[in-house]
Amino acid sequence: xxxxxxxxxxxxxxxxxxxxxxxxxxxxxxxxxxxxxxxxxxxxxxxxxxxxxxxxxxxxxxxxxxxxxxxxxxxxxxxxxxxxxxxxxxxxxxxxxxxxxxxxxxxxxxxxxxxxxxxxxxxxxxxxxxxxxxxxxxxxxxxxxxxxxxxxxxxxxxxxxxxxxxxxxxxxxxxxxxxxxxxxxxxxxxxxxxxxxxxxxxxxxxxxxxxxxxxxxxxxxxxxxxxxxxxxxxxxxxxxxxxxxxxxxxxxxxxxxxxxxxxxxxxxxxxxxxxxxxxxxxxxxxxxxxxxxxxxxxxxxxxxxxxxxxxxxxxxxxxxxxxxxxxxxxxxxxxxxxxxxxxxxxxxxxxxxxxxxx
Amino acid sequence: xxxxxxxxxxxxxxxxxxxxxxxxxxxxxxxxxxxxxxxxxxxxxxxxxxxxxxxxxxxxxxxxxxxxxxxxxxxxxxxxxxxxxxxxxxxxxxxxxxxxxxxxxxxxxxxxxxxxxxxxxxxxxxxxxxxxxxxxxxxxxxxxxxxxxxxxxxxxxxxxxxxxxxxxxxxxxxxxxxxxxxxxxxxxxxxxxxxxxxxxxxxxxxxxxxxxxxxxxxxxxxxxxxxxxxxxxxxxxxxxxxxxxxxxxxxxxxxxxxxxxxxxxxxxxxxxxxxxxxxxxxxxxxxxxxxxxxxxxxxxxxxxxxxxxxxxxxxxxxxxxxxxx
Numbered sequence: 015x016x017x018x019x020x021x022x023x024x025x026x027x028x029x030x031x032x033x034x035x036x037x038x039x040x041x042x043x044x045x046x047x048x049x050x051x052x053x054x055x056x057x058x059x060x061x062x063x064x065x066x067x068x069x070x071x072x073x074x075x076x077x078x079x080x081x082x083x084x085x086x087x088x089x090x091x092x093x094x095x096x097x098x099x100x101x102x103x104x105x106x107x108x109x110x111x112x113x114x115x116x117x118x119x120x121x122x123x124x125x126x127x128x129x130x131x132x133x134x135x136x137x138x139x140x141x142x143x144x145x146x147x148x149x150x151x152x153x154x155x156x157x158x159x160x161x162x163x164x165x166x167x168x169x170x171x172x173x174x175x176x177x178x179x180x181x182x183x184x185x186x187x188x189x190x191x192x193x194x195x196x197x198x199x200x201x202x203x204x205x206x207x208x209x210x211x212x213x214x215x216x217x218x219x220x221x222x223x224x225x226x227x228x229x230x231x232x233x234x235x236x237x238x239x240x241x242x243x244x245x246x247x248x249x250x251x252x253x254x255x256x257x258x259x260x261x262x263x264x265x266x267x268x269x270x271x272x273x274x275x276x277x278x279x280x281x282x283x284x285x286x287x288x289x290x291x292x293x294x295x296x297x298x299x300x301x302x303x304x305x306x307x308x309x310x311x312x313x314x315x316x317x318x319x320x321x322x323x324x325x326x327x328x329x330x331x332x333x334x335x336x337x338x339x340x341x342x343x344x345x346x347x348x349x350x351x352x353x354x355x356x357x358x359x360x361x362x363x364x365x366x367x368x369x370x371x372x
Numbered sequence: 373x374x375x376x377x378x379x380x381x382x383x384x385x386x387x388x389x390x391x392x393x394x395x396x397x398x399x400x401x402x403x404x405x406x407x408x409x410x411x412x413x414x415x416x417x418x419x420x421x422x423x424x425x426x427x428x429x430x431x432x433x434x435x436x437x438x439x440x441x442x443x444x445x446x447x448x449x450x451x452x453x454x455x456x457x458x459x460x461x462x463x464x465x466x467x468x469x470x471x472x473x474x475x476x477x478x479x480x481x482x483x484x485x486x487x488x489x490x491x492x493x494x495x496x497x498x499x500x501x502x503x504x505x506x507x508x509x510x511x512x513x514x515x516x517x518x519x520x521x522x523x524x525x526x527x528x529x530x531x532x533x534x535x536x537x538x539x540x541x542x543x544x545x546x547x548x549x550x551x552x553x554x555x556x557x558x559x560x561x562x563x564x565x566x567x568x569x570x571x572x573x574x575x576x577x578x579x580x581x582x583x584x585x586x587x588x589x590x591x592x593x594x595x596x597x598x599x600x601x602x603x604x605x606x607x608x609x610x611x612x613x614x615x616x617x618x619x620x621x622x623x624x625x626x627x628x629x630x631x632x633x634x635x636x637x638x639x640x641x642x643x644x645x646x647x648x649x650x651x652x653x654x655x656x657x658x659x660x661x662x663x664x665x666x667x668x669x670x671x672x673x674x675x676x677x678x679x680x681x682x683x684x685x686x687x688x689x690x691x692x693x694x695x696x697x
């Protein structure tokens with residue numbers, strides 16, 4: 015018997031004539047390492063990498079701690095990482111990841127010199143990090159490394175934009191890009207550049223979900239902004255809410271483009287009804303759009319994560335100052351009841367017989 | 373025949389890894405669309421509306437009580453917690469025994485019980501230590517876990533029972549729980565408790581759990597091997613931990629023997645092997661003459677790399693054997 019993946023995928027592919035028996039056997043042999051073994055190997059690889067890094071760079075930086083040494087050390091580490099990435103082993107991949115991140119950090123620190131705290135230098139550091147990480151996305155490497163590089167690129171862009179309306183627009187644009195990438199997964203999945211696009215999709219989704227609380231009305235981030243001395247512009251929540259609502263509406267419209275007119279109108283109407291309810295918490299609109307897109311792309315981890323982020327936004331709502339706890343309590347309870355009523359309506363509309371077996 | 377959502381997820385992942393050409397993916401999508409079917413969207417919407425609706429109503433209630441909490445009489449507070457507990461038990465009663473609703477309702481009852489005990493402790497300020505709260509919670513939760521026979525309930529029970537034990541044994545002001553592992557006695561007691569739990573689940577797992585999955589056995593094994601390996605690593609540097617070393621060696625060898633042949637469980641084997649690598653690394657670091665030198669550090673790294681690579685090869689082979697079986 016040939017070992018198969020979840021749900022007999024390879025068997026189905028062979029039965030439909032997509033692959034032959036030899037190909038099926040070859041694909042079955044390429045089954046990925048189980049997650050728990052990958053996690054244990056990752057811990058071991060990171061410990062080994064940290065020991066090697068401290069053995070080499072501790073004495074080196076003690077002897078000559080200047081920009082040239084740091085940059086040369088960073089370049090050497092990145093070269094070692096690129097070599098290790100070619101070896102198809104989970105252990106080597108994790109070591110290479112550690113080397114690559116350490117190398118990138120050394121190059122960024124080399125650019126900063128001794129003036130890391132200054133505004134112009136921090137922008138230069140962000141620019142360097144963005145360029146180096148963008149360059150490292152291209153060579154063949156595991157998806158995790160590419161995703162982390164894409165995250166560094168997006169985080170650097172956010173840093174370069176700085177707080178304000180621009181950051182809100184960036185957050186909305188990243189949300190839209192993430193949704194678009196997941197919605198079109200079937201189109202790019204088999205293309206040669208698919209690993210790169212997938213890394214971008216992962217990074218954009220994480221940045222979109224992580225940045226969304228910036229658009230929340232009187233969010234806990236206000237306190238952080240006040241401490242950092244950069245007050246948030248009043249336009250930010252409006253831009254975020256409008257943009258996230260547009261992304262959600264566009265996602266629903268795209269998903270229902272081939273649906274019967276009645277169903278399409280109902281789905282768009284539901285999305286429209288959701289917008290005013292979540293206006294003060296645009297993260298819910300963004301996570302709603304990304305949830306739909308991830309579900310369409312059949313990406314289960316992001317389905318779970320978008321729901322988890324939505325739960326976090328609700329938890330953050332507890333501390334937000336735009337309404338009293340009583341008002342928030344009523345809003346939540348009413349929305350909950352509406353959802354339960356929607357479920358009842360959905361069951362009636364689609365026929366109770368279809369649900370009897372569930 | 374339509375693709376299931378799980379199949380589609382794997383199909384896309386296969387294509388993204390370069391295993392399928394664009395033509396092959398197009399071929400796969402010729403008979404059935406490469407998107408979730410209408411039924412799957414409806415089922416997901418149904419689940420989202422049900423869970424989301426219930427969650428929001430619950431959150432609304434929590435916010436409402438938080439708004440009025442200071443003014444509420446203690447009986448009202450306790451009544452609320454009792455109502456939550458009774459509601460969960462009441463929801464379980466009409467459900468099919470051992471079904472999803474039954475297990476979910478009893479897990480809710482276990483959580484509500486913890487909230488009720490915490491509330492009693494807060495209102496009456498009995499002077500009890502935190503470990504007593506956890507111990508009482510674990511003891512009172514036991515009937516619900518036995519009734520539910522769910523991995524979720526047993527996981528919660530095991531975590532709470534371990535928390536009670538760790539908190540009772542810890543004398544550290546900073547590490548209220550992990551401080552228990554600061555001495556060999558604590559290490560051995562925690563490992564011993566988890567070993568007892570492991571034995572019970574290995575012997576009566578079929579009666580205690582609905583599912584045949586081995587999450588609880590693995591968690592209990594982590595509770596045995598983890599503290600013992602930590603103690604064994606320290607034993608190379610501190611003599612008071614030396615008694616832990618032979619106990620760890622016996623436990624790791626026993627796990628290797630039992631879970632390799634009679635009850636094949638590769639994740640537990642992996643845990644034993646990697647814990648042995650950690651203890652071995654500590655030993656190598658101890659016996660090497662120069663502890664912070666260039667050569668020592670690189671030899672240590674080499675030891676970790678070689679042993680981990682060998683372990684990975686062996687464990688991957690075992691996993692493949694298991695898949696073939």
